[in-house]
Amino acid sequence: MKRFLLVLLLLVPRLDAQQRSSEEETIIRVARTATPTVVSVSRRGGSGSGVIVRPNGIIITNAHVVGSARNVEVRTADGRTFNGTVLGTDTDVDTAIVRIAATNLPAAPLADSDRLEVGQLAIAIGNPLGLERTVTRGVVSAINRDPRGVDIAAGLIQTDAAINPGNSGGPLLDSSGRVIGINTAILAGATGLGFAIPINVAVDVMEQIVATGRVSRAYLGVGTRDITPEIARYFRLPIEEGVVVLQVSGPAARAGIAVEDFIVSIDNQKVESTTGMQRILRTKRPNDTVSVEIVRGTTRRRVNVRLGERS
Numbered sequence: 001m002k003r004f005l006l007v008l009l010l011l012v013p014r015l016d017a018q019q020r021s022s023e024e025e026t027i028i029r030v031a032r033t034a035t036p037t038v039v040s041v042s043r044r045g046g047s048g049s050g051v052i053v054r055p056n057g058i059i060i061t062n063a064h065v066v067g068s069a070r071n072v073e074v075r076t077a078d079g080r081t082f083n084g085t086v087l088g089t090d091t092d093v094d095t096a097i098v099r100i101a102a103t104n105l106p107a108a109p110l111a112d113s114d115r116l117e118v119g120q121l122a123i124a125i126g127n128p129l130g131l132e133r134t135v136t137r138g139v140v141s142a143i144n145r146d147p148r149g150v151d152i153a154a155g156l157i158q159t160d161a162a163i164n165p166g167n168s169g170g171p172l173l174d175s176s177g178r179v180i181g182i183n184t185a186i187l188a189g190a191t192g193l194g195f196a197i198p199i200n201v202a203v204d205v206m207e208q209i210v211a212t213g214r215v216s217r218a219y220l221g222v223g224t225r226d227i228t229p230e231i232a233r234y235f236r237l238p239i240e241e242g243v244v245v246l247q248v249s250g251p252a253a254r255a256g257i258a259v260e261d262f263i264v265s266i267d268n269q270k271v272e273s274t275t276g277m278q279r280i281l282r283t284k285r286p287n288d289t290v291s292v293e294i295v296r297g298t299t300r301r302r303v304n305v306r307l308g309e310r311s
Helices: 002-019 022-039 199-212 231-235 250-254 274-282
Strands: 038-042 046-054 059-060 071-075 082-089 095-099 121-126 136-145 156-159 171-173 179-186 195-196 218-221 222-227 242-248 262-266 289-296 301-304 308-310
Touching: 022 038, 022 046, 022 136, 022 171, 038 059, 046 121, 059 156, 059 199, 059 262, 059 289, 082 199, 095 199, 121 156, 121 179, 136 195, 156 179, 179 199, 195 199, 218 274, 222 274, 242 250, 250 301, 262 274
Parallel strands: none
Antiparallel strands: 038 046, 038 071, 046 059, 059 095, 071 082, 082 095, 121 136, 121 171, 136 156, 156 195, 171 179, 179 195, 218 308, 222 242, 242 262, 262 289, 289 301
16 A cells, blocks of 8 residues: 555656646746846846846846946846946847856857747746746737837837836747847836847847947938828828938938938838838948938939948
């Protein structure tokens, strides 16, 4: 009888494991492997999360997590505390790069965020409200989002994985445990509407800052305001979506773009908003020449603009 009970007790954990769904097993595996790469980042007046992406101490987090601080406190999953140096930030895409003096750290593998599919599993890990390394799961709800009220020109990933204050800067992961995004924002008063910076955008910032200490961006030279279908109908504008030019200088002025022109596309990519336009320009480099489609009065025309540099 005792032998029977012993065998039965040994079988219980195996039975429990067999009862788990494949999704549960995936989330458990990702949580175990990714949690050691997630850190707590804090400064006077705020705190958030970060993720180690290189074994030599390179960490990606949000620009709003580090603020204007040049040094932050970083606490790793094994309980160690480090003085982190902020190498640089890019506030346009709410990304900051921090380095700590450590080697052989666990580093999270990175996915290709340009290949994301709506509906795939999304797992968030971070420190919401000080509850360190909390795991939540959802799906990729949408890609290339430009939500009003979130001023980040990055074509954001939308997810219903729970994201709360303190999750900022932590990783959004796929089912293989690879980082697909850096959690950055939620819409106030909404449930299941979280947003993450695509990891490809964050890595571009990281590589530039680590290599040169700064981020260089292509510069068109326009100040614009969004045109919505409602505004277009009310004012009987010749377009339904796009941006109206309110200020012009530098490259755009030299190319002949003027105040009250409407920009509707750049290199045949539709411009629906100012943030969308900035997202297109992020794929360009200073001195690139782009074809800008504008509407002036009742006519459409294309002008070639040689982009400048904004750092």
